[in-house]
Amino acid sequence: MKGFGIIKGLGVTLKHIYDTYAEDFKTGRKRYYNEAGVRMRMTPDTKGIFTVNYPEERLPVAENFRFVPFLVYEEEEGEKVPRCTACGICSKVCPTQCIWITRAEDPETGKPLKTPAEFYIDIDLCMNCGFCAEYCPFDAIKMDHDYELASYDRMQNNIYDKERLLKPASYYAEIRPLHYAREKQAKAEEAAKKAARRRPRE
């Protein structure tokens, strides 16, 4: 019969409309405006309304999620000590070459120090590939989860300097708990190995 295909197709849309109300009726209030509700809408058997009401609700990002990079610093006696040693690997692997680093120098001897004096990232160039974080041997540069970076002026805002890039290690532990724990464990193991190596010599 002509037109049967269309009617069959309309049945599918009708079922979608029905599902919307049926799901709402079944789960009630707890479907919206809380994290469990958002997670429910992300599972493979989700049905009904699929919308995440940004900005009231936010889609949780995966731990591996990467946006622009940031520098990790450790809090030591109230001072920000960046983990970065200005080795320059991130600026070498960066595919868009959007990282500029000036290595700090000892003001007296002029010898290079293991810390950056200046560190810039041009986020107008950055392609969020994550190479800098991947190849950093000191876990000093990591990919951020913060994507709300829109601004009215790019000349002012879109070259990030060291001040803006530095974020505490606690923030890193918060957004990437698994990575942080894994790195901490690896470091502890490394330290233990070193200690074990040193002991026989003594």
Added chain:
Amino acid sequence: MPDELNKPEYNIPPELEGTVAITTLDRIYNWGRRYSVWPMFFGLACCAIEMIATAGARFDLARFGMEIMRPSPRQCDLMIVSGTVTKKMIPQVVRLYNQMPEPKYVLSMGACACGGGPFKRGYNVIAGVDKYIPVDVYVPGCPPTPQALLYGLIKIQEKIDKESVKEVRWYQKEEDPGIPVPILGPDLIDLRDFPELLERVTQKEDQA
């Protein structure tokens, strides 16, 4: 009546609460505009897919009054420059911008539209669409996630909120001449730079 219209909070007698709202002309003008920003259905590159995803079910642009994406520039208020702008494309982008009626806004989406992005050094790439058309909001990221784009759109709404009927450029007396459309020559010819270009050529000839 939405609460946001009611600020500056005048004292409304209790018996009239809920029936009467007092507001300013600017506020109601901007309130009307901010919830009816129609973006242009205009995709350039990768970011356009995220823009379409933003219009999809999960992020649902319609919640901001932006569901109607118009393919024609004559019917839109917002141009989302979503992706790499190339020299071959810039004449069309400028022409589309000129064809949009006032009030118009431009959102540059993604690293490429903001400043050339990963392709900045390419011979056919414009390092930032703002070299040709004025941009209101920059959304960095490669590509920005739909939520990052929504954040940029909220920024546009905030910008609209701050405008005043008295000062907006589309009620000024001077007529907007539009932006001259660049020409494709041996390389891109920006007509605004034409005098400089001419000067350069004559200088060279003088030297010779």
Added chain:
Amino acid sequence: MNEEIKVLETYEQAVLERFPDWVRVDEREGYQGLLVESANLLPLMSDLRDELGYDLLTSLTGVDYLPEEKMEVVYHLFRSTGGAILEIKVQIPRSNPVVPSLVGLYPGAAFQEREAWDLLGIKFEGHPHLKRILMWEGFSGHPLRKDWQEVFYGDEKKPYEDRWPKGKTKKIEADNPYQENIAYPEGFNPETWIPEPAEFLFKGSIPLEQEEEFDTEKLVVNLGPQHPSTHGVFRMVATLDGETVVDLEPVMGYLHRNHEKIGEKNTFAMNMPYTDRLDYFCSMSNNFGYALAVEKLLGEKYHPPERAQYIRVIMAELTRVLNHFMAIGFFLNDLGAYFTPALYTIKERELILDIFEAVAGSRMMCNYFRFGGVVRDLPQGMEEHIREMAYERLPRQIDELDRYLVENEIVVSRGQGVGVLTPEQAIGLSAAGPVLRASGVPYDIRRADPYSIYDRFDFDVAVRYHGDVYDRFLIRFDEIRQSIRILQQAIDSIPQGEVLANKPAYKFKMPVGEAYGRVEGPKGELGFYVVSDGTDNPWRYHVRAPSFINLTGLRQMCLGEKVADLVAILGSIDIVLGEVDR
């Protein structure tokens, strides 16, 4: 039968025996294939096509060997019945790069030859309409030549010297005296310069016959570059006789962002995230092709471990499912079903993107593959999640989509018999992927020339026989179903273990040589041709983009159709402009 296999194993010898005077083996270290003089190219190719069955000219490109003052044109040939590659090369002097055009033998060479002329300045004698394709007519210079430099010219190779240890924080525009990415040739005078006439674009690749007959009725209609259903910045210049299309000229290059030139400045590792941006729906497949090509160069040491192979296949198949879902949704958009089917398919895409985000870190630009494996293992619980998707969600949704759309009378009547491409035409036009298979040619690289571990899985090559728009629409359903089958087998048999063959590295000891790696991307054969000169940066980096080459057949499909069907035909090819223009 036995003889056939013998020929396949020793294809190079077979050609050598047949033409001892014409061809010789390319004996440079790391190179393969056969060299031929340009005078003998046409007779050799016609014999290869007609007698030895190499009917599929998949890739054609040029290489600029500046130090040797030579240009090389590289042809990659396959048989549509399956088998390994046959590489033919022609060397020509750089000062006068002329080779005979192959358009007469393989019509699919038309766009690729134009691209080689545009970017490398190689002249193809006998090409019916040799003009620029990616840049505009009148642009000065051929950008992919090694002595041509863009204006934003920093150091010759990445990484740039000035980034570390003395970082300079200036915008690179400051390097350029005119503040823009613009350079005019010597002696250019804007006052006396006359722009190209607009009609230049409207001239079709083949001149119209009997032009004077419809002098009064001929109408030129431009669709694009800003058009809601050209899938981006694509432009079709259609010449109409009433409602009927009598000629069609695809115009592209509006998104030409210099992928290959930038790729030659990058190091090998840096190109991986750039490949994401080729076909931005299928970044995983693009990664796959590039990784295969470079692993071929690097040798056995970089053979990925078992688990990585499985992860690669799972990701590539998920990408195919995602891409075809979107292709179906957008195709219905093009037919005028404004957005509802697309909404449903975008929903499935979002759920697959959640997997990609959890695994690779980004929704679209995954950058997940590395030479010798993948960057990191699947996160905890992901295998279960993928299994649930592969066994429950995706089969259910594809069945629902099937009920929703396939029997719809509007889709049927707008699709059946429209935009037909016969098998012979499809092979001749170098079509690939769903476009080729919908025309009745069961050519799938996963079967015809298996790579990775595809030979372990049980699946059918989807094929349809009418070659019209409707079949190209249906074949995407078939392919999703086959991909789900592969996904189910892969997720059930994935072993534990390492995911990277070597330690993570960003610098590699690249041997001198060339490699052509290809995968069956969702849109067709995606090939990467890489030439290494032993340094960190590739000497030549060429992408055989399926969307671009599938467009060669667009004119053939559209001739004689109504103007309203143009959009449907274009939608059924499923192009992505990032890949067309690169």
